[in-house]
Amino acid sequence: MKPLRLALLVLGVALAIVDYGLLRDDLHQTVLRSLPAPAVGLSGIVAGLVAWSRRPDNRLGPLMVAFGFAWLIRPWQYSESGLAFTVSFALGWLGAALFAHIALAYPTGRVTDRWERLLVRAGYVVALAFPTVTLLFYDGSADVKYVRPEVPSGILVHANDTVVEILDKGFVLVMWGVLAPCFVALVIRKLVRATPRARRVLLPILLAALIASLRAFYEFLLTFLTPPASPLAPPPELADNLYWWQVIGQIALPLALLAGLLSARLAVAHVGDLMRTLDRVPPRELRPALAQAVGDPSLEIAFWLPERHGYADADGRPVTLPADGPRRAVTHLADDDGAPLAAIVHDPSLHDEPELIEAAGAAARLALENARLEAELKAQLARVQESRVRIVAAGDEQRRRIERDIHDGAQQRLVALALELRAAQKRLGTDAPPELDQVLAGAVDELQLAVGELRELARGVHPAILTEDGLAAALESLADRTPLPVRILAAPEARLPAPIEGAAYFVACEALANAVKHAGATSITIRAEQHNGSLVVEVADDGIGGASIGGGSGLRGLADRIEAHGGRLRVESPVGGGTHVIGELPCAS
Amino acid sequence: MLPQLRCPKKPGSALWSRADLRATIGVMRRTVVIVDDHEQFRRSARNLLELEGFDVVGEAANGASALVLVDRLEPDVALVDIGLPDMTGFEVSERIGGRTRVVLVSSRHRVDVGRRARSCGAAGFVTKDELAGERLCALLEGQT
Numbered sequence: 001m002k003p004l005r006l007a008l009l010v011l012g013v014a015l016a017i018v019d020y021g022l023l024r025d026d027l028h029q030t031v032l033r034s035l036p037a038p039a040v041g042l043s044g045i046v047a048g049l050v051a052w053s054r055r056p057d058n059r060l061g062p063l064m065v066a067f068g069f070a071w072l073i074r075p076w077q078y079s080e081s082g083l084a085f086t087v088s089f090a091l092g093w094l095g096a097a098l099f100a101h102i103a104l105a106y107p108t109g110r111v112t113d114r115w116e117r118l119l120v121r122a123g124y125v126v127a128l129a130f131p132t133v134t135l136l137f138y139d140g141s142a143d144v145k146y147v148r149p150e151v152p153s154g155i156l157v158h159a160n161d162t163v164v165e166i167l168d169k170g171f172v173l174v175m176w177g178v179l180a181p182c183f184v185a186l187v188i189r190k191l192v193r194a195t196p197r198a199r200r201v202l203l204p205i206l207l208a209a210l211i212a213s214l215r216a217f218y219e220f221l222l223t224f225l226t227p228p229a230s231p232l233a234p235p236p237e238l239a240d241n242l243y244w245w246q247v248i249g250q251i252a253l254p255l256a257l258l259a260g261l262l263s264a265r266l267a268v269a270h271v272g273d274l275m276r277t278l279d280r281v282p283p284r285e286l287r288p289a290l291a292q293a294v295g296d297p298s299l300e301i302a303f304w305l306p307e308r309h310g311y312a313d314a315d316g317r318p319v320t321l322p323a324d325g326p327r328r329a330v331t332h333l334a335d336d337d338g339a340p341l342a343a344i345v346h347d348p349s350l351h352d353e354p355e356l357i358e359a360a361g362a363a364a365r366l367a368l369e370n371a372r373l374e375a376e377l378k379a380q381l382a383r384v385q386e387s388r389v390r391i392v393a394a395g396d397e398q399r400r401r402i403e404r405d406i407h408d409g410a411q412q413r414l415v416a417l418a419l420e421l422r423a424a425q426k427r428l429g430t431d432a433p434p435e436l437d438q439v440l441a442g443a444v445d446e447l448q449l450a451v452g453e454l455r456e457l458a459r460g461v462h463p464a465i466l467t468e469d470g471l472a473a474a475l476e477s478l479a480d481r482t483p484l485p486v487r488i489l490a491a492p493e494a495r496l497p498a499p500i501e502g503a504a505y506f507v508a509c510e511a512l513a514n515a516v517k518h519a520g521a522t523s524i525t526i527r528a529e530q531h532n533g534s535l536v537v538e539v540a541d542d543g544i545g546g547a548s549i550g551g552g553s554g555l556r557g558l559a560d561r562i563e564a565h566g567g568r569l570r571v572e573s574p575v576g577g578g579t580h581v582i583g584e585l586p587c588a589s
Numbered sequence: 590m591l592p593q594l595r596c597p598k599k600p601g602s603a604l605w606s607r608a609d610l611r612a613t614i615g616v617m618r619r620t621v622v623i624v625d626d627h628e629q630f631r632r633s634a635r636n637l638l639e640l641e642g643f644d645v646v647g648e649a650a651n652g653a654s655a656l657v658l659v660d661r662l663e664p665d666v667a668l669v670d671i672g673l674p675d676m677t678g679f680e681v682s683e684r685i686g687g688r689t690r691v692v693l694v695s696s697r698h699r700v701d702v703g704r705r706a707r708s709c710g711a712a713g714f715v716t717k718d719e720l721a722g723e724r725l726c727a728l729l730e731g732q733t
Binding site for chain 2: 408473
């Protein structure tokens, strides 16, 4: 412990002993009544000195020490010495102002809110100005509470009992009637506005502050509503109860502050434990482990992906970091070379314990590196998957365009030509030479064949019925065209996403083609149903079996198409037992 | 009371004879509106149908103008392509009322046009390359 702090501790203990003697011997108080003032003062000094040594840059420590000393000099108001009385009377209420300052400044040591700052300043002014001005007029004769009668002020200028009494009541009115309720309101507001983690930290401190404030109301009521003058006046026996609540609150405040500091230290120790276990923590469990270590369940980790020049979550999905604000805060972590590694998004109250989040970040660096590599890999896989889907979609779009081009172009021209030739046949009628009629009839037949072949080609490229009427109609059309009995057992009536309908249709198409060409089947069934967010299309035939995905049957290409959409294709085809092709495609609707 | 229209046809004959056509023209020519976004098809279909005794009274290139035209001209038949730029032929068929019968056409095969061809109120469907007056008459008289 540094000499200054050691000296303050010794001075505090000495003052506490003097106080006890003053209360016990001079005022003949009971032991119980003589203990609170030294206890409150000492608890403030000890807690303050611990806080000061733990966080030298935080003002809370010195403030707590000052609070302790302010309480220790208060009993001197009962001293027979004019100097001791004057000093004690002038500074005696400073403890109350410091109390409010500490409660509102916790845990950063700074009062940043405008209203809170105003209240703290007003508290200091009122706590110092009223007693000091009172001393200018006090000669020991006026009726003033909490002083030994007939001890005059050391700075008396002009004795005037009326002014002294007015100032005494004025002090009670302003300090306990106005500032104390404002303090309570600001404490409640602070609790309401706090983030969940900050509220957990603040609650014991602010509860202690609220309990200690109860006495302030009582003082106010007692001064202005003296029984039996008012039916609203508090019963005198309440004073004793409130006195003890006040003492409890005033002792609890520094203790709660100390507990808060110790819990932060314990959390840092917990981070040390985390470091020892991190090599066993899989990347996915890193977030909950860190969240538990720093006591912030809302903690999130974003990994820096240099390739993408942005942040991503553990699954490689892009993440936009929130701006530092009252609800969320971001701590950036760098690797050993100083390059960005990750960002921890956390409760802003963790900024009050910077060593905690820094320790957690340092402990987790290796695990974060591993998790980042995993996130990077997942991001790359996601990109490959996305490009796969895009390739399939582009292929489908190309197929649709070719089908439309055939339909709107060559097919229409050939149809028109066939009609024109038929019209020419009609015009010539029976007057035409038979050879010419034959030539025209042959040309019309050839054109119709060409139109039919083009139609087959266009349908094979992409069936328009699938785009226009959906999977159920397309499967029905497919069944009608197949030269084997095909039964459709189920088909979704509702429209599904075009890539899903396309993939399902081509599964059925390929399976039917295989059944007809290679399996020697005599009957086929098709079932397409939605189950648990997936479209399952099953085609079963009674053929010779023996088919496999890798057997060059076109099923490999289909499997690729289905896997591109996150689905899978299975083929069950025992030799002699028929073939069962099952395609599963994830689809939300 | 509207005159009863009839397609003269020789029993067992696949093609119309000149006599049939003359008989039809002489009695009452069926009026037709052709609805298709391909101008070439409209022209060829008009040529053929007029030669086969129909009176093509109007043409439309999209569903909206087809509905206006049919409402104004009240033809006996509206020959409607399934794939129109602004709506499907099925929708046009569902919205055409009165005495006009709708025959759907498409260059796609019957099996490729789906169930709506049967449920949209059309008298029938014919592929474009098989369009002929005789086929049209068969559809209008309820023979498929």
